[in-house]
Amino acid sequence: MSFPITRLRRLRKSPAIRNMVRETVVNRDDLIMPYFVCPGEGVRNPIKSMPGNYQLSVDLLVEEIKDLYSTTGIDKVLLFGIPEKKDEDGSVACHQDAIVPRAIRALKKAVPEVMIVADVCNCEYTTHGHCGTIVDGDVNNDLTLKTLAAQSVTLAEAGADIVAPSDMMDGRVAAIRKALDENGFENTPIMAYSAKYASAFYGPFRDAAESAPQFGDRSTYQMDPANSNEALREVREDINEGADMVMVKPALSYLDVINRVKATFNIPVVAYNVSGEFSMVKAAAQNGWIDEKRIIKEILTSIKRAGADIIITYHAKEFVLNSVSP
Numbered sequence: 001m002s003f004p005i006t007r008l009r010r011l012r013k014s015p016a017i018r019n020m021v022r023e024t025v026v027n028r029d030d031l032i033m034p035y036f037v038c039p040g041e042g043v044r045n046p047i048k049s050m051p052g053n054y055q056l057s058v059d060l061l062v063e064e065i066k067d068l069y070s071t072t073g074i075d076k077v078l079l080f081g082i083p084e085k086k087d088e089d090g091s092v093a094c095h096q097d098a099i100v101p102r103a104i105r106a107l108k109k110a111v112p113e114v115m116i117v118a119d120v121c122n123c124e125y126t127t128h129g130h131c132g133t134i135v136d137g138d139v140n141n142d143l144t145l146k147t148l149a150a151q152s153v154t155l156a157e158a159g160a161d162i163v164a165p166s167d168m169m170d171g172r173v174a175a176i177r178k179a180l181d182e183n184g185f186e187n188t189p190i191m192a193y194s195a196k197y198a199s200a201f202y203g204p205f206r207d208a209a210e211s212a213p214q215f216g217d218r219s220t221y222q223m224d225p226a227n228s229n230e231a232l233r234e235v236r237e238d239i240n241e242g243a244d245m246v247m248v249k250p251a252l253s254y255l256d257v258i259n260r261v262k263a264t265f266n267i268p269v270v271a272y273n274v275s276g277e278f279s280m281v282k283a284a285a286q287n288g289w290i291d292e293k294r295i296i297k298e299i300l301t302s303i304k305r306a307g308a309d310i311i312i313t314y315h316a317k318e319f320v321l322n323s324v325s326p
């Protein structure tokens with residue numbers, strides 16, 4: 001049947017009917033809020049390129065996550081660390097007194113209800129800022145697997161609920177799964193950054209985590225933004241190696257990839273609404289050019305509509321606060 005029998009406007013007539021037929025709703029439980037933890041006490045360094053985000057020392061991180069949980073009910077966070085010292089291969093992150101393990105222990109004591117996802121990567125911990133061990137001017141895949149596995153076990157021992165490797169080395173999910181299992185962490189899930197692109201949208205994050213590469217870029221390990229068939233191969237490999245969830249990152253310029261992954265695989269799909277996507281919204285809002293609350297809701301809804309089950313976003317806290325207020 002077509003017009004005049006079919007009139008699609010009938011189902012748009014009132015808020016009640018629109019609410020009834022709405023296909024996609026972003027829920028608080030879909031969201032993971034990222035944080036940056038740094039050494040010291042009482043430290044709250046504003047991240048200039050990410051308004052409203054801070055490098056927090058462990059004590060203030062604990063306060064912030066208590067506040068997150070009590071004001072919004074969000075009970076999922078992702079942690080990144082800024083270490084006091086860096087080294088050649090990131091082994092500084094493989095000890096219980098490293099910054100993220102310390103933060104995890106403090107959080108588990110203070111707010112045990114909050115689930116902690118620990119990012120696994122070397123770029124915050126290496127002097128050169130690359131995600132792995134350098135041999136002959138490039139990141140060596142198989143050597144890097146060793147530090148990634150060791151870092152994952154350290155994080156699980158500290159109490160991380162989920163480990164999330166973001167390095168894009170081949171075979172890392174298998175290496176991490178094996179190391180976790182050998183150390184008694186067979187029940188710790190792996191959230192794999194499977195289709196992670198070599199993206200300019202990570203710019204503000206590299207200020208936040210002080211992790212910009214000191215030479216070259218990440219295009220020998222992160223994916224070419226032009227490819228989506230390859231994303232399906234990456235996801236398939238990670239699932240075969242034992243990933244429990246797979247991620248597409250960034251989100252907004254890759255909604256087609258999220259959609260293909262969701263349509264192809266029967267596994268929870270995570271999308272990372274990254275720093276550059278966040279900061280562009282903030283910049284436009286500060287200029288009064290956009291309606292920020294509506295934009296944030298539309299962005300998160302579109303990421304979910306594309307097929308994401310879970311969204312990592314710096315907007316998580318404000319989104320939930322905005323949606324409870326009138």
Ligand code: PBG
Pocket residue numbers: 119121123131166167201202203204205206273274275276
């Ligand atoms: C570490 C890592 C990065 C992000 C998450 N994990 C940066 C990078 O690959 O350079 C980016 C997150 C964001 O931009 O919000 N490898």
